[in-house]
Amino acid sequence: xxxxxxxxxxALCTLLTSACNATNPSDTQSDTGLRVVTWNIEHLAADxxxxxxxxxxxEISALKKYASSLEADVIAFQEVGSIKALENIFDKxxxxxxxxxxxxxxxxxxxxxxxxxTQQKVAFAVKKPLNVEKVIHHNQFSDIQVGLRSGLEVxxxxxxxxxxxxxxxxxxxxxxxxxxxxxxxxCQLLAKQVPLLDYWVESKSAEQANFIVLGDFxxxxxxxxxxxxxxxxxxxxxANKAPxxxxxxxFFNANQMLTGCHPYYPAPIDHVLVSNTLKPVYVKGSxxxxxxxxxxxxxxxxxxxxxxxxxx
Numbered sequence: 339x340x341x342x343x344x345x346x347x348x349a350l351c352t353l354l355t356s357a358c359n360a361t362n363p364s365d366t367q368s369d370t371g372l373r374v375v376t377w378n379i380e381h382l383a384a385d386x387x388x389x390x391x392x393x394x395x396x397e398i399s400a401l402k403k404y405a406s407s408l409e410a411d412v413i414a415f416q417e418v419g420s421i422k423a424l425e426n427i428f429d430k431x432x433x434x435x436x437x438x439x440x441x442x443x444x445x446x447x448x449x450x451x452x453x454x455x456t457q458q459k460v461a462f463a464v465k466k467p468l469n470v471e472k473v474i475h476h477n478q479f480s481d482i483q484v485g486l487r488s489g490l491e492v493x494x495x496x497x498x499x500x501x502x503x504x505x506x507x508x509x510x511x512x513x514x515x516x517x518x519x520x521x522x523x524x525c526q527l528l529a530k531q532v533p534l535l536d537y538w539v540e541s542k543s544a545e546q547a548n549f550i551v552l553g554d555f556x557x558x559x560x561x562x563x564x565x566x567x568x569x570x571x572x573x574x575x576x577a578n579k580a581p582x583x584x585x586x587x588x589f590f591n592a593n594q595m596l597t598g599c600h601p602y603y604p605a606p607i608d609h610v611l612v613s614n615t616l617k618p619v620y621v622k623g624s625x626x627x628x629x630x631x632x633x634x635x636x637x638x639x640x641x642x643x644x645x646x647x648x649x650x
Contacts, residue, residue, distance in 0.1 A: 390448035
């Protein structure tokens with residue numbers, strides 16, 4: 339990865355403390371670091387004239403420019419129709435493109451424009467020559483009901499270590515603090531996905547693995563007393579006993595203090611959960627949303643901005 343010479347995170351924070359959570363391309367990554375990104379790219383289709391978010395060729399060019407500006411090494415995507423759709427944005431000679439093998443779900447009529455939907459799958463773009471050691475498809479997340487998204491895990495070899503990344507796009511519509519107390523169908527479905535995610539986190543924690551969970555959780559994990567956060571942070575049965583004591587947590591939410599980028603939705607639903615084993619190499623203050631040039635809601639390139647962290 340060829341980055342221009344940049345200030346270190348410490349130097350940047352010393353010079354301009356308020357810039358540590360900047361929303362423009364970051365000055366916190368070193369040439370030897372690793373930038374990991376999550377981005378719900380909003381209905382990216384192979385044929386950019388189809389689906390719920392049809393795009394002009396100028397918009398595809400803008401997506402390419404924006405993707406390049408992220409200076410990412412690994413990008414976890416949500417709402418991708420196919421590998422061919424990703425190839426509209428990424429040069430496959432420079433990137434390893436991986437997509438969920440979930441079976442295609444029935445199409446539906448898109449809200450607002452009457453077009454027919456394309457597929458919504460999770461995917462990864464991994465910069466060459468990073469070594470993808472293993473790909474695991476977690477279809478248990480989508481087997482719950484047709485139309486739900488699978489999880490996608492890649493294990494990447496970097497600096498003599500293995501980094502396990504799980505890309506998720508959880509059920510939408512359950513925007514409450516305690517999903518267990520809601521009778522909404524969306525919350526009932528989320529209630530079946532959360533234990534699966536919790537099991538993955540606890541299993542990786544028990545192995546002392548270097549892991550990151552990232553994606554569109556469709557849930558406000560940073561809200562006070564959020565039940566999903568508590569269920570993930572604590573082993574079964576402990577969440578009710580010590581809701582504010584994080585001393586036993588095996589990971590941290592890198593964007594705990596950030597405001598979401600969308601003008602209408604300040605509470606973030608995109609998250610990056612980082613294992614405590616990675617704390618020594620996590621560049622503190624590097625987490626950021628990357629804003630688009632035009633942040634008018636109807637002119638945003640997608641309805642989510644990319645969210646990144648840096649590992650040194």
